[in-house]
Amino acid sequence: METKIKSTLQQWIPGIQNNEEATSDYELLHQLACSCIRRIHLGTDEDLLWVQDIAKVVNLLYQSGNRYTKNAIENEFLSELVQEECPASLKQHMDLLPKELRKEYLKVILEN
Numbered sequence: 001m002e003t004k005i006k007s008t009l010q011q012w013i014p015g016i017q018n019n020e021e022a023t024s025d026y027e028l029l030h031q032l033a034c035s036c037i038r039r040i041h042l043g044t045d046e047d048l049l050w051v052q053d054i055a056k057v058v059n060l061l062y063q064s065g066n067r068y069t070k071n072a073i074e075n076e077f078l079s080e081l082v083q084e085e086c087p088a089s090l091k092q093h094m095d096l097l098p099k100e101l102r103k104e105y106l107k108v109i110l111e112n
Contacts, residue, residue, distance in 0.1 A: 005029065005061060005069060012057045025069075026076045032058075033080035040084070040092070051096050059098040078108040085109060 005025040009016050009032065016032070023031075036054055039047035062073050081093060082105070094102055 005072060008061055025072050029072055029076035030080055033077045037084050055097045055101060059101040063100055074104060074108055078105050082108050082112055
């Protein structure tokens with residue numbers, strides 16, 4: 001069964017893993033966060049634009065999602081980004097996230 005998270009990510013993000021039916025929403029969001037972290041570390045303009053585009057799709061899911069969707073995004077996408085957080089990276093991460101998702105990101109930082 002295809003979930004809203006999977007179908008939205010596959011529709012909006014070219015190359016997202018759609019060959020593994022067994023991949024859960026949580027695993028997919030975790031993998032996506034890891035890809036974002038790698039691209040943030042590379043730091044090229046193209047990579048940072050890619051991260052911004054991913055954040056927009058995740059924000060779209062978050063804003064229109066039910067409690068399950070919001071929990072999955074907080075627990076797997078935002079929490080993974082927070083693991084890389086340090087005072088020097090906070091501004092960069094905040095700039096990459098859409099305004100609506102920044103509040104949730106800060107909430108995850110405070111909870112961890």
